[in-house]
Amino acid sequence: MDIGSLLLALSLVIIVVAFVAQPLLDRAAARREAASPADDLISQREAVLIELRDLDFDHTTGKIGDDDYAAQRARLVAKGAEVLRALDQRPAADLSSDSTDDDIEKAIAAVRQGKSAKTALANFDDEIEQAVAAVRKGGGKPKAARASAAPPPEGPSCLNCHQSIKAGDKFCPHCGTPISHACAHCGQPHLPNDKFCAKCGAKLNVASEAA
Template identity: 30%
Template sequence: MWEMIAGLLVALAALALVLEPLALARTTGSAAPGGADELDLEDPTESDAPKVRALLALREIEFDRATGKLAEEDYLRLKARFESDAIAAIRAEEQTATEETRPAADRAEEVIRRARQQGRRACPTCGPRPESNAVYCSTCGRSLVAASASARCTVCGVALAEGAKFCPECGGAIAA
């Protein structure tokens, strides 16, 4: 009798372990609307994007030709039309992506221009340094910032304005 009750309890515990993930999936629900899961489940045939429509049309005419529903001359005419539509849509999409990333590219160009204007520094003992923004020699540790009448930042070596408390280039605090 006790064996039967113990076996029944073990079976119920195993059943609970097996059904627990199914019960939790129903109670927790799905991802929030507009989340990544919703995008994964979106039907591409319902998209209004020109690129998606053109690519789906290309796939459809390929299928129609393979099944014999479309004559070869019709296939070639439709393929040329939908390929040009797809290429135009892809180029337009790339153009908008390029316009969105342009400010970052402009900032990078500005950094490159400043680095070229600044030039390389040379250690009086070891010669030119490979690091373009070096303040100290990587071999002997000497300062590469030339002693001049104007104060210079100890971090990046940029000339400082009179009375400056922070470097305008790197933002480092100026030693008093």
């Protein structure tokens, strides 16, 4: 086979490969364009909630000092408020249905119902705390994973191993984790800085509920 035939064959191969690959490249580009900014904001919100949960746990277990904890927590709460503000500025049609099933959406609803931005921002911290409690209750797993997981215990459960405990226990009988604070309504343990119970949703009063 001469050089001319080889070049012709190579050209044909390149044309065929380009023809076959073009639809795949077009679909990949379409998927990238379909990912809306709202989806990215929702992912950022979920990440903030998980970071807050992990930070609270590290502080409770002594892995992080009080000064570092306060600074990091303030940064995360501020970041969460910024994400909520950005979400509120998105058209309602841009938000997926999954973005409306968390307690944190109450802050967004407050703005849309006509409350001032200042009032809504003042409540963001509480709303973030409620969402953190919801994430902690589900063990930080994605929604799809939580749907197939075993149902949580009906009564109080350990924050560390999530096994059932009895109201009034000072230590988890399964993993030995100390229980220093518990909800006065349902007996569910909580972290010192929690504002809402992850079990029943009641507002917590750490001063009166310390075990």
